[in-house]
Amino acid sequence: MIGSEIPALIPVTYILFAILIPVVGLWKRELTWHLSLLGTGIATFLSAWGFWHLIQTGETIRYFFGGWAPPIGIEFVYDGLAAFIVLVINAIAFLVLIHSKEISKVEFPGKKMAYYTVSMLLMLGFNGMVLTGDLFNLYVFLEISSLSSYALIGIGEKRAPYSAFRYLIIGTVGGSLYLLGVGFLYTVTGTLNIIDMHAMLPQVIGHSSVISALILMVVGVGVKAALFPLHGWLPDSYTFASSTSSALIAPIGTKVAAYILLRIVLFLFGVELVDDQLPLTTILGAFAGIGILYGSIMAIAQSELKKMLAYSSVSQIGYIILGISLANPFGFIGAVLHILNHALMKALLFLVSGSMRLKEGHSLITKFDNSYRKKYPWTMAAFTTAAISMVGLPPLAGFFSKWYLALGTIENSSWLLLAVILISSLLNAVYFFRIIEKIYLNNPEAEEAIEDETIQNNEVGFSMMFPMAVMAIGLLLVGIFNVYIVNVIFTMFPAGF
Amino acid sequence: MLEFFLGHYAYWFTIILLALGLYGMLLKKNLVKKIIGLSIFQAGVILFFVSVAMKEGATVPVKAYNLPVSEVSNYMNALPHTLMLTAIVVGVATLGVAFALLINIYNRYGTLNEEELIDKIQ
Numbered sequence: 001m002i003g004s005e006i007p008a009l010i011p012v013t014y015i016l017f018a019i020l021i022p023v024v025g026l027w028k029r030e031l032t033w034h035l036s037l038l039g040t041g042i043a044t045f046l047s048a049w050g051f052w053h054l055i056q057t058g059e060t061i062r063y064f065f066g067g068w069a070p071p072i073g074i075e076f077v078y079d080g081l082a083a084f085i086v087l088v089i090n091a092i093a094f095l096v097l098i099h100s101k102e103i104s105k106v107e108f109p110g111k112k113m114a115y116y117t118v119s120m121l122l123m124l125g126f127n128g129m130v131l132t133g134d135l136f137n138l139y140v141f142l143e144i145s146s147l148s149s150y151a152l153i154g155i156g157e158k159r160a161p162y163s164a165f166r167y168l169i170i171g172t173v174g175g176s177l178y179l180l181g182v183g184f185l186y187t188v189t190g191t192l193n194i195i196d197m198h199a200m201l202p203q204v205i206g207h208s209s210v211i212s213a214l215i216l217m218v219v220g221v222g223v224k225a226a227l228f229p230l231h232g233w234l235p236d237s238y239t240f241a242s243s244t245s246s247a248l249i250a251p252i253g254t255k256v257a258a259y260i261l262l263r264i265v266l267f268l269f270g271v272e273l274v275d276d277q278l279p280l281t282t283i284l285g286a287f288a289g290i291g292i293l294y295g296s297i298m299a300i301a302q303s304e305l306k307k308m309l310a311y312s313s314v315s316q317i318g319y320i321i322l323g324i325s326l327a328n329p330f331g332f333i334g335a336v337l338h339i340l341n342h343a344l345m346k347a348l349l350f351l352v353s354g355s356m357r358l359k360e361g362h363s364l365i366t367k368f369d370n371s372y373r374k375k376y377p378w379t380m381a382a383f384t385t386a387a388i389s390m391v392g393l394p395p396l397a398g399f400f401s402k403w404y405l406a407l408g409t410i411e412n413s414s415w416l417l418l419a420v421i422l423i424s425s426l427l428n429a430v431y432f433f434r435i436i437e438k439i440y441l442n443n444p445e446a447e448e449a450i451e452d453e454t455i456q457n458n459e460v461g462f463s464m465m466f467p468m469a470v471m472a473i474g475l476l477l478v479g480i481f482n483v484y485i486v487n488v489i490f491t492m493f494p495a496g497f
Numbered sequence: 498m499l500e501f502f503l504g505h506y507a508y509w510f511t512i513i514l515l516a517l518g519l520y521g522m523l524l525k526k527n528l529v530k531k532i533i534g535l536s537i538f539q540a541g542v543i544l545f546f547v548s549v550a551m552k553e554g555a556t557v558p559v560k561a562y563n564l565p566v567s568e569v570s571n572y573m574n575a576l577p578h579t580l581m582l583t584a585i586v587v588g589v590a591t592l593g594v595a596f597a598l599l600i601n602i603y604n605r606y607g608t609l610n611e612e613e614l615i616d617k618i619q
């Protein structure tokens with residue numbers, strides 16, 4: 001039965017295509033785009049199939065590599081949560097890579113082969129991080145994805161290599177801290193398997209190594225997730241990287257790191273143990289709350305669309321971490337739902353900014369005007385959908401994750417965090433509606449401009465419109481059929497809920 | 498007090514290496530020196546793992562004819578060493594990517610000094 005092999009097949013697909021693309025690229029360079037689509041397409045299909053299979057049977061697949069049962073061997077744990085995240089990241093990567101066809105001709109013309117190879121490696125790392133059930137294996141996949149993202153961010157504008165270098169320094173320190181934390185846990189438990197370690201932790205929980213390990217791991221993964229105040233690398237990296245890189249890394253990379261944080265806090269340690277020595281969830285919640293406000297306020301101050309979106313990412317990752325820190329069922333639903341919603345919204349917004357850079361040569365908010373609605377009617381419609389969803393208006397997807405997060409804060413009686421969620425929705429409205437206003441509401445002198453016959457419809461081509469349209473419709477569908485998704489998330493709860 | 502320091506000397510060594518690495522990354526202005534700091538930091542983590550595997554009076558994890566395998570205290574733990582082989586490879590790959598980025602930065606700006614670089618960027 002191939003169903004039980006799916007967790008191993010997804011990363012293997014990416015390894016295969018990472019080898020295939022340079023080989024075929026030497027012969028025909030144009031084919032690299034098609035091959036990368038084929039690779040992510042197969043992975044998306046496999047993860048959709050696996051997810052469907054998992055919902056039907058309700059059984060977690062534990063895939064043992066080489067037949068060695070854990071804790072001796074390495075295993076991939078394909079449970080509902082992992083299957084869900086894998087499906088989300090592969091589908092987003094597929095759509096973003098469709099969009100990259102035109103951008104690749106302009107932003108990295110001679111580097112297509114290298115670019116698509118590295119993007120396959122990036123997806124290999126992300127999928128491995130989500131699927132693996134072994135802490136050291138997780139570190140290796142973390143570094144694979146990080147090294148690929150340094151390379152992808154380095155391809156871009158003139159300043160891109162320097163921002164990638166800064167990310168490399170900070171990211172490697174984060175990875176090393178995580179590894180040090182794993183070492184601490186290994187010395188007290190003698191195992192690296194997450195499920196095995198979860199069973200052993202109650203016996204050693206008071207030990208000083210365990211609490212140091214928890215802090216080191218949370219800080220290390222927090223760097224990758226751009227959790228405030230460890231977000232310093234993020235705005236520059238996303239702004240100066242090529243549009244496709246930021247659309248690929250922004251929705252997926254920080255989400256996967258937040259997912260790892262969720263695994264560590266709620267699955268490895270569990271709700272009972274994580275607060276045993278120090279109120280970690282309260283501290284995480286406080287940083288998440290500050291991060292949400294800080295990211296939103298900084299986003300308002302930006303005049304460049306990509307930089308605004310980068311700061312908005314800092315704020316949105318705060319929502320997910322806030323959901324984790326609540327450590328109750330509503331918070332969990334909100335966090336997992338927000339991983340899906342934010343991946344869709346942020347990918348769509350970065351794709352719009354990429355399209356604008358291609359068509360207009362810039363993505364400066366100050367230069368947006370109402371001629372855009374005539375020039376790019378559908379792109380702007382997609383942008384508005386995503387923006388409204390970010391603000392959190394029903395029936396779009398963004399409302400529901402915020403709704404569950406708000407319910408979670410009420411259940412924990414954390415009124416301050418509830419206030420943070422509400423205020424930040426207002427701030428989101430401020431920084432998105434000023435753009436929507438520029439596009440759709442006009443001032444008197446610009447009224448003549450819109451009547452100007454010289455403004456032609458200059459809509460982006462099909463390869464760029466298709467992924468944006470799919471994501472915009474996806475946002476609406478996720479919002480409308482949100483109850484079905486939440487029902488599935490109910491089956492993913494960690495023990496102790 | 499002295500025993501506390503001597504008894505944990507491997508850990509003190511690790512701490513010193515980590516601090517040296519952080520110092521290099523934070524305070525050195527030259528980007529190559531930052532990478533050197535990064536390497537030292539990673540080496541600190543690697544040496545921590547290696548020192549953890551040490552057992553008093555134990556031998557290498559290869560079966561000896563007069564030492565029963567069931568007596569685990571006869572043998573050192575080989576797992577941290579094998580893990581660190583992978584971590585060393587990761588470190589080398591990181592260095593490779595870092596130097597590739599540095600070459601790129603040097604070609605674009607003609608300097609590797611951070612202060613001059615920031616001046617040229619603005």
